[in-house]
Amino acid sequence: MTTATLLLLLLCYIVNVSCVSLPPKVFDVIAYGAVNDGTGDNVKAFSAAWKDACQYGGRGRVVIPRGVYALGSVIFTGYCKGTMSFIINGSLRAPTDRRFYDTDTWIGFRYVEYLTIKGGGYLDGQGHVAWRYNDCSTNSKCSRLPTSLRLDFVRNSQIHHLRSIDSKNAHFNIFACHNITISNVRLDAPAESPNTDGIHIGSSADIRILDSTIRTGDDCVSMVSGSRGVEIANVHCGPGHGISIGSLGRGHSEQPVTGITVRNTTFVATDNGVRIKTWAPSETTSASNIIFQDINMIAVANPILIDQVYCPSGNCLEAQSNVEIRDVLFKNIWGTSSSEVAVKLQCSRTRPCRDVKLVDIYLTYRGPRGKSRAVCVNALGSSSGTQIPSGCL
Structure with a gap:
């Protein structure tokens, strides 16, 4: 032979x-x-x-x-x-x-x-x-x-x-x-x-979403526990809630989310742009090694958002998230925000976000409250290059 x-x-x-x-x-x-x-x-x-x-x-x-x-x-x-x-x-x-x-x-x-x-x-x-x-907004057991x-x-x-x-x-x-x-x-x-x-991903690895249009009533793409090595490129998103990692930390034994890249993507009139959200209170897990790069925002309500106080019921008082967020890069993101706060990094007091980088951000707001603003809470990292709004790291 x-x-x-x-x-x-x-x-x-x-x-x-x-x-x-x-x-x-x-x-x-x-x-x-x-x-x-x-x-x-x-x-x-x-x-x-x-x-x-x-x-x-x-x-x-x-x-x-x-x-x-x-x-x-x-x-x-x-x-x-x-x-x-x-x-x-x-x-x-x-x-x-x-x-x-x-x-x-x-x-x-x-x-x-x-x-x-x-x-x-x-x-x-x-x-x-x-x-x-669909009564999921009012019924947790829907x-x-x-x-x-x-x-x-x-x-x-x-x-x-x-x-x-x-x-x-x-x-x-x-x-x-x-x-x-x-x-x-x-x-x-x-x-x-x-x-x-549009596309919901969990417990999966090496997933690519390319050259597509997603217009929907919720997240264009959502990634939850165990999502690893996800690449999203050349996607048009809107209407919808943007591209989200999370919600994370709601259940026991959640697997980390890591190796996520979103690039060359356009958001039009979405509720959010690129978002990481975790429950408060939450179980322990992590989200790391995340890149959001070369993204155009057009009239997006929350273009850049880390939300570690996600609590739709509104009864969470001073609860904090136990999800660790680290190594997150926001680079070359430009366009318009439909709200005053164009950059919001609302991290956990008990587990602050670490190694978050804002590089070349240009997000403007034209409305009754003046210019766009950035808000950072419990976020550790750095800003470099163009920063509009002024970097808060």
């Missing part, structure tokens, strides 16, 4: 991909009985096509042709014998039946490796029929409405050229995943739609 053959077999073993020379094969959901007139429920047809493609052993391609497909809650599971593509050329439409709201997932993928989701089609969550049932697309335990995969509209809850949820690239997606929901985060 030649050295080249041995190396090929070793590579096949490492990546767990079949090296049998099987051609790509299309599994068209129409051939499995799916109808594309917006009626019925196509879960059985989609599931059957996925199952056969997953067992094929080569490059299985589940294809959803043009048309409108009514689709109930469905989870596509692995492990598959080969690489998988889920190609959405049509529009998938979520149910409006109230009974459907009891699940947290509309479309899910679990335990899949080397998956591509693409096609230029739509995920229509039909959230307008469900948002009125039931979560379904997320449009959920990835759990997915590795070495990508989502691109896809559009999600009017999600009932978050558009995309990424949990316990590794090496995922999301690019050229557009996520849309009205500014007043509750909890419609």
Whole structure:
């Protein structure tokens, strides 16, 4: 056996991909009985096509042709014998039946490796029929409405050229995943739609969000416990609540958040720009090695924000956060603030923020209260380069 053959077999073993020379094969959901007139429920047809493609052993391609497909809650599971593509050329439409709201997932993928989701089609969550049932702002034990697309335990995969509209809850949820690239997606929901985060990430590593537009009613991107090695670049955010790390520290045994980079991004009329928020009081965890760089703010209410006194109930009195925030760089951030305080670093008295750097900040405010201001509380670090408003570190 030649050295080249041995190396090929070793590579096949490492990546767990079949090296049998099987051609790509299309599994068209129409051939499995799916109808594309917006009626019925196509879960059985989609599931059957996925199952056969997953067992094929080569490059299985589940294809959803043009048309409108009514689709109930469905989870596509692995492990598959080969690489998988889920190609959405049509529009998938979520149910409006109230009974459907009891699940947290509309479309899910679990335990899949080397998956591509693409096609230029739509995920229509039909959230307008469900948002009125969201009482999470007043009910801490509220039931979560379904997320449009959920990835759990997915590795070495990508989502691109896809559009999600009017999600009932978050558009995309990424949990316990590794090496995922999301690019050229557009996520849309009205500014007043509750909890419609664009992309929510937790317990995941090496996640990239690139070249996308997110217009929603909550965070454009949110990162919580265990988010590591996340890169966000060339994203247009707004309306929405900005890009947030947190909230952190609410539960026991939260994992650190580290290695987050947000760059070359534009925020338009968002409630916040780049934000780190932690509960007060909170459990112990940390957020570190964070870079926010080359960012344009256009009429953003809180362009630069660290909030370690996050307490929506308003009954926290003098409670302090136990989340440690360190090694945070805000660099080359410019534009306009729609509030007087353009830079606010509100850190914990018991665990002050450390090694925070403000470099070349140019954020102006034109309003009845005069010029933009910076406020720093319990924040330790340095300012350099241009500082408008005047650096408070």
